[in-house]
Amino acid sequence: MTTKRQPVVILMADDDADDRLLCQQALAESRVLNDLRFVEDGEQLLDYLYRRNAFADPASSPRPGLILLDLNMPRMDGREALRIIKADPMLRKIPVVIMTTSQAEEDIDRSYDYGANSFVTKPVTFERLVELMQTLGRYWVEFVEIPG
Amino acid sequence: MEGGQGRRYEAISWAFGAALLSLAAVTVLAYYALWLGRSTADDVTRTQQIRATLAQMRQAMIDAETAQRGFLLTGSAEYLQPFDPAVERIGRSMAQAGSLFSTDVQHQRLASFAEDWRELEAELRATIALRRQQRSTQAAEIVSGDRGKERMDRLRALLDEMDAFAQAQLAQREQRNRAVSNFALVSIGLGSLLAFGTSIGAYAALRRELAQRLAAQRTADALNLELQRSNRELQDFAYVASHDLQEPLRKIQAFGDRLVSKYADALGAEGRDYLQRMQSSATRMRRLINDLLEYSRVTTKARPFDNISLTQVAADAISDLEARIHEAGATVEIGPLPDVRGDMLQIRQLFQNLIGNAIKFRRADAPPHVRVSAELDGEQVVLSFADNGIGFDEKYLDRIFTPFQRLHARSEYEGTGMGLAICRRVVERHGGSIDAHSTPGVGSTFIVRLPIDPRQEETT
Numbered sequence: 186m187t188t189k190r191q192p193v194v195i196l197m198a199d200d201d202a203d204d205r206l207l208c209q210q211a212l213a214e215s216r217v218l219n220d221l222r223f224v225e226d227g228e229q230l231l232d233y234l235y236r237r238n239a240f241a242d243p244a245s246s247p248r249p250g251l252i253l254l255d256l257n258m259p260r261m262d263g264r265e266a267l268r269i270i271k272a273d274p275m276l277r278k279i280p281v282v283i284m285t286t287s288q289a290e291e292d293i294d295r296s297y298d299y300g301a302n303s304f305v306t307k308p309v310t311f312e313r314l315v316e317l318m319q320t321l322g323r324y325w326v327e328f329v330e331i332p333g
Numbered sequence: 334m335e336g337g338q339g340r341r342y343e344a345i346s347w348a349f350g351a352a353l354l355s356l357a358a359v360t361v362l363a364y365y366a367l368w369l370g371r372s373t374a375d376d377v378t379r380t381q382q383i384r385a386t387l388a389q390m391r392q393a394m395i396d397a398e399t400a401q402r403g404f405l406l407t408g409s410a411e412y413l414q415p416f417d418p419a420v421e422r423i424g425r426s427m428a429q430a431g432s433l434f435s436t437d438v439q440h441q442r443l444a445s446f447a448e449d450w451r452e453l454e455a456e457l458r459a460t461i462a463l464r465r466q467q468r469s470t471q472a473a474e475i476v477s478g479d480r481g482k483e484r485m486d487r488l489r490a491l492l493d494e495m496d497a498f499a500q501a502q503l504a505q506r507e508q509r510n511r512a513v514s515n516f517a518l519v520s521i522g523l524g525s526l527l528a529f530g531t532s533i534g535a536y537a538a539l540r541r542e543l544a545q546r547l548a549a550q551r552t553a554d555a556l557n558l559e560l561q562r563s564n565r566e567l568q569d570f571a572y573v574a575s576h577d578l579q580e581p582l583r584k585i586q587a588f589g590d591r592l593v594s595k596y597a598d599a600l601g602a603e604g605r606d607y608l609q610r611m612q613s614s615a616t617r618m619r620r621l622i623n624d625l626l627e628y629s630r631v632t633t634k635a636r637p638f639d640n641i642s643l644t645q646v647a648a649d650a651i652s653d654l655e656a657r658i659h660e661a662g663a664t665v666e667i668g669p670l671p672d673v674r675g676d677m678l679q680i681r682q683l684f685q686n687l688i689g690n691a692i693k694f695r696r697a698d699a700p701p702h703v704r705v706s707a708e709l710d711g712e713q714v715v716l717s718f719a720d721n722g723i724g725f726d727e728k729y730l731d732r733i734f735t736p737f738q739r740l741h742a743r744s745e746y747e748g749t750g751m752g753l754a755i756c757r758r759v760v761e762r763h764g765g766s767i768d769a770h771s772t773p774g775v776g777s778t779f780i781v782r783l784p785i786d787p788r789q790e791e792t793t
Contacts, residue, residue, distance in 0.1 A: 203584045203587075203588070207587055207588075207591075210591065286576070286579075286580065286583070287576075307583075309583055309586060309587070310586065310587065310590055311587050311588075311590035311591055311594065312590065312594075314587070
């Protein structure tokens with residue numbers, strides 16, 4: 186069993202600036218070792234993962250150990266991005282946690298169907314958000330083995 | 334049925350009635366005419382038979398006389414041979430005529446004929462006997478007597494009369510038959526025309542009616558489709574609106590939390606107070622949006638009715654209220670409840686709201702107790718939700734079921750004022766009604782009437 190002590194790159198895709206800020210702060214307060222990066226929509230996410238356009242320089246796009254993915258985004262939404270990521274043998278090993286305000290049965294069903302690793306509804310209070318980040322962090326970063 | 338429709342129905346009924354009546358009349362007349370034709374044919378046959386019989390009688394008479402004369406002249410038995418057969422033929426013919434005649438007059442004539450013939454026959458036989466005895470002269474005397482001739486004339490006259498009468502009778506019958514036939518033909522013709530006419534009329538009226546019905550049905554279908562579409566749009570709109578409306582509220586709450594946790598000291602007591610009021614407003618607004626959504630969903634997200642066990646629904650509602658029941662130390666008593674037809678989720682909501690209210694509006698000095706019972710009243714179930722809570726003044730009865738109307742300040746009891754409004758909407762969608770009685774400080778009873786088998790409601 187390998188203990189990971191170096192910070193894991195967590196890549197968050199969310200179009201909402203407030204949500205990004207809140208998550209950043211929550212993650213910071215959770216004291217989970219991490220390197221949190223942001224993209225704002227599905228296209229940027231794929232640009233990052235495929236290291237093209239703005240993210241051509243590999244230094245600017247280290248491979249993430251976890252992706253936090255919002256569903257409702259402009260240009261390309263999370264559903265589409267999820268489908269593409271999980272269909273690509275190069276990318277599908279990366280754990281993807283859907284983080285969204287939607288509670289629709291349809292979204293939950295389809296996300297798991299496409300291969301999402303988890304589906305989480307964004308909590309209302311900040312406290313809960315911190316708890317969530319802690320849990321996520323501990324689970325995916327400390328406990329779970331992530332493929333190299 | 335409106336007046337116009339009623340009249341049209343009547344018109345169609347009359348038209349059909351007339352058509353059937355005409356057909357019946359035509360049928361009856363046709364049968365009568367046919368029967369008449371056959372009886373006429375029978376009459377003709379019978380008259381022919383009568384005439385034939387009479388002719389036979391005439392001929393037989395002549396034969397008998399000829400035989401007698403021949404014998405008287407020659408004395409030869411050969412000439413006499415046809416005599417007896419002829420007499421016999423007359424006898425048979427008279428009998429036959431007797432059976433063919435149908436009128437008293439003819440029978441009387443026949444009787445006269447028979448009488449005269451008997452005499453004639455006697456005379457003939459007498460002369461024949463005389464001749465046998467070689468007493469020709471005496472025989473000849475009888476023959477040449479006038480009496481014989483007169484008798485013969487009478488007999489011939491009778492035969493002529495009978496014949497003429499039969500013919501006349503036949504002619505009369507034929508004439509009458511013809512008249513009746515003509516009448517029948519004309520009537521049948523007219524009757525058929527009438528039957529055709531009214532049938533076509535009835536058909537035309539029916540077709541028009543049908544076309545109207547079809548058009549109305551199409552309109553209804555189109556409206557229904559439109560309504561469904563409108564409902565769907567409304568539902569989508571409501572969902573999106575509530576979702577997007579709640580987004581900013583979530584942020585307000587979240588950043589409010591951040592302020593409180595990170596800058597509590599810097600804010601000071603007053604600052605924290607302001608912040609807290611802001612946050613509770615945001616929370617209230619979220620609840621309001623949820624309740625509004627709930628209220629509109631009663632009709633837009635209505636599901637088709639199904640058989641539901643109210644006992645099960647009550648149990649589900651209580652299970653959802655578990656935490657609050659426990660927290661308030663409440664007791665909920667559920668009596669035997671029947672099965673009804675309805676939307677299970679909505680009825681559960683109804684139970685949840687009413688029982689929840691009973692617990693929420695409790696007295697400070699008594700642990701809340703709710704009793705749910707049911708009674709059958711004809712086609713309806715009457716549910717009672719009785720509590721020992723704070724009660725309310727019955728003059729506010731109308732207000733409490735109105736959306737957003739509250740009887741207490743927000744600080745006293747939480748809630749958006751939608752709970753009972755939602756209850757009323759659910760109950761009304763099921764074709765029932767809701768009412769309440771209360772004594773302030775003692776308790777309240779909410780009465781819900783539900784049809785056991787409601788007709789499916791299609792509209793809002």
